Amino acid sequence: MNLTDHRFDPAAWLTRGSRTRSLTLAVVALLALCVLLPLLFGALIGFLLLLLLLAGLGWLGANRPALDGYLLVEPAFGGSRPERVVLTGRSVALRPQVGGAGRVYGRRRLTGGRLRLSVRIRYSPDGSAARASAATCAPGSRVVVGGTAFSYHGPSAGAAPSGGLR
Incomplete structure (x- = not known):
C-alpha cells in the first residue's frame, strides 16, 4: 500500500504488524480486567450493603417504633x-x-x-x-x-x- 493508492486492504492491514496489535490488545484487556473487575465487585458489594442497611432500617421502623407518652x-x-x-x-x-x-x-x-x-x-x-x-x-x-x-x-x-x- 503506497501513499497514492486510496484503496484500503483490510487483510494487508491485519497481517502487517499483527503481532504488535495482538500484544497491545492483550495488554489493554488485562488492564481492563484488573481495573473493571474490582470496580464491578465493589459496586456489587456496595449495593448489597445498601440493601442490608435498608432492610435493617425497615425492620427497626416496624419493630422498634419511637416512644411517645x-x-x-x-x-x-x-x-x-x-x-x-x-x-x-x-x-x-x-x-x-x-x-x-x-x-x-x-x-x-x-x-x-x-x-x-x-x-x-x-x-x-x-x-x-x-x-x-x-x-x-x-x-x-x-x-x-x-x-x-x-x-x-x-x-x-x-x-x-x-x-x-x-
Whole structure:
C-alpha cells in the first residue's frame, strides 16, 4: 500500500504488524480486567450493603417504633408516690427511685383490628441480669414487673397528672 493508492486492504492491514496489535490488545484487556473487575465487585458489594442497611432500617421502623407518652413507676403495693418517666426515642433506660434498673422500648401490636403502640418493659429490682423479667404494657394499662408497678400512658392519654410527679 503506497501513499497514492486510496484503496484500503483490510487483510494487508491485519497481517502487517499483527503481532504488535495482538500484544497491545492483550495488554489493554488485562488492564481492563484488573481495573473493571474490582470496580464491578465493589459496586456489587456496595449495593448489597445498601440493601442490608435498608432492610435493617425497615425492620427497626416496624419493630422498634419511637416512644411517645410517659410511664408511671411505683412500688406494686403502694407506699410512695408514682414517679413519672418521659418516653422519647426508641428506648429509654430505667433507674427509678424505688431502685432497680431496666429498659423500655416500643412495640407495635395488632389489637382489635388496629395497629397500636405498646411498651415492652425489661426490669430487674436489684439491677442484675439474673433477676430481670419483662412484660408488655398497653396504653392505659398497668403491669407489675419485679415487684414494681408500671403504668403506660401513651400520646393519646392527654396531659400527665400533676400531683406529686416529677
